[in-house]
Amino acid sequence: MSLVITRRRSAAAVLSAALLVSLAACGSDSKKDSGSKSTGATVTKADLTVLAASSLTDVFKTAGAAYEKEHPGVKVKFSFAGSQELAAQVKQGAPADALVTADTKTMDGLTSDTGTPTVIAKNRLVIAVGKGNPEKVASLKDLADTKLKVVLAAPEVPVGKYSKKVLDAQKITVKPVSQEPNVRAVLSKVELGEADAGLVYKTDASTATDKVDAITIPDAQNAVASYPAATLKTSKHADAAAAFVKWLSTPEAQKILQDAGFQQP
Structure with a gap:
């Protein structure tokens, strides 16, 4: 009788140990972000704040939506401004x-404030003019015309x-009627007819094709x-932030950037 009880207790102990191992494995898996296909990283749930240059406003909204879809546990919020403003924000904590x-x-x-940076895209300048190019701007030298209202x-x-x-x-030599804090402000002046021309990124001009035309600047002059x-x-979500930055170099993110007119890094 004692031998039977001992065997039963041993079997129960083995079963309990196996159950504990199984539960531990399930618990571990539940903490992983199942949406890390592109980077291969394991990311916990997080709400990320990304400071980004104004010229990335439209494309990053698309990229952020794509990232959140692929990474269900992560939410990405962007704060757009001129790069110099973003740098000041970082230094101020x-x-x-x-x-x-x-x-x-x-x-x-x-x-001293960032990890190792990676170039994710490139861009070029164009001359933004009013729709139909009413002032007949053809090249950079035309911007020197003092009768032309140029904004930079x-x-x-x-x-x-x-x-x-x-x-x-x-x-x-160009004497601008105003000097703006970011590229979107320059574009806005041309869109509103407050300036005849302005130098902006190619990608910014492409977001307002109903209101502005873009005059190409030859590569040799660009x-x-x-x-x-x-x-x-200072990020409180270091792993999630690193995964997002890494994702920006993946084929999926690069396609989004290049579809918006950005060049390969």
């Missing part, structure tokens, strides 16, 4: 998880720096804008 700027110089100035981004803004670079290289992305060291 604004709560965010990742940063994407429209130039490498701004990102390089934040090495401020020199501390990436697109403003690129604009100055291409104009200086062609020895063209500047290439690079967009680096990096995690922020």
